[in-house]
Amino acid sequence: MKSTTPMRQPEEPPKSRARRLVRAARMALYARPGEGVREKLDRLVQYAKSHQRALILTHDNPDPDSIAAGVALAYLLEKLAGVEAIVAYGGIVGRSENRALVKVLKLPVIPVARVEFDEYDLICMVDTQPEQGNHSLPARHFPDVVIDHHPERPDSHLAPIADVGGPIGATSTLLAEYFRASGLKVPPHVATALFYGIKADTRDLGRQTTRQDVDAYLWLFPMVDKDALGEIEHPKLPEDYFALQHTAIERAQVFEDAVVCDLAEIYAPDMVAEVAERFMYLEGMRWSLAFGEYDDAIFYSVRTSDRRMNAGRLIRDVIEAKGGSAGGHGSMAGARLPVKGLSTVARRRLRDQIVKDFLDAFGVKTRRPRKLV
Ligand SMILES: [Mn+2]
Structure with a gap:
């Protein structure tokens, strides 16, 4: 040696x-x-x-x-x-x-x-x-x-x-x-x-x-x-799981080649990852973003199929600027943003602003989504 x-x-x-x-x-x-x-x-x-x-x-x-x-x-x-x-x-x-x-x-x-x-x-x-x-x-x-x-x-x-x-x-x-x-x-x-x-x-x-x-x-x-x-x-799944899937499909919005899903309240933080992952299966999508609130924090999950992009870096740029913590790799990333003490209105506004920041980062031009279903 x-x-x-x-x-x-x-x-x-x-x-x-x-x-x-x-x-x-x-x-x-x-x-x-x-x-x-x-x-x-x-x-x-x-x-x-x-x-x-x-x-x-x-x-x-x-x-x-x-x-x-x-x-x-x-x-x-x-x-x-x-x-x-x-x-x-x-x-x-x-x-x-x-x-x-x-x-x-x-x-x-x-x-x-x-x-x-x-x-x-x-x-x-x-x-x-x-x-x-x-x-x-x-x-x-x-x-x-x-x-x-x-x-x-x-x-x-x-x-x-x-x-x-x-x-x-x-x-x-x-x-x-x-x-x-x-x-x-x-x-x-x-x-x-x-x-x-x-x-x-x-x-x-x-x-x-x-x-x-x-x-x-x-x-x-x-x-x-x-x-x-x-x-x-192949585990047994709680009723909450099916309710969440229902919400996810109903609320998913498509902005060009990005699908964005605001899940509102979630029963478990890691469900945002499951939903983001699922929507990457949607034809023609390059980006998938899902988020929801759990225990006074908003959890975010991002997926991308674009190998030139780095989801980990992107989510850090967006979420750390707002005081949250984030991490991940090239194609998958997650983040947590504490919102304790913020009013419902302030939370709403913050969520909307962050979606805009993500869309900018994704390179998506439109701000007029269509609903998935
Ligand atoms: Mn790991």
């Missing part, structure tokens, strides 16, 4: 030297380009070993990828580093498939409200990053470990262990690679969760998928509990 210790220069002032050494020490823990998975895993395990209790945080209103990555990381930390680990999420597990994932596989995940942060000496974050704003880590804490396939945010590298960014389609793929490198047997519940995490995030390997995602998917497949997977992918 090549040494990363810089040459010592005696004339250097002690303060800047200290700073440089701290930086070098941190650098030594980063995932380096070309570094093997085994080395990454070894550094993670080595670091975790000097800790007792790990808290693994997913993003708020977690999707299958973040739940699976969290559960897999907890398992690895317990087996390889002897660290007791729990997985927690902010918000709710809303979508029926995601509820089924947790229930059918009996995944050990808990709401963050039940977590006493100070009881943990190793804080990990999966499928999100400190600056992403879509997680429930209190500002006084900073994660030790960040594992996420979303575009890298600068602060993530302040974490001692950071495996972030890259074109990879799912955080679950990174965790599957850790498992593979570890030589550990993947228990069926973890294999099934990771498999479904990759499947859901890449939409059956059809979106933002790399060779690594395909390899992980194929590697996991024989270990997947097929009956459980069937129950997860």
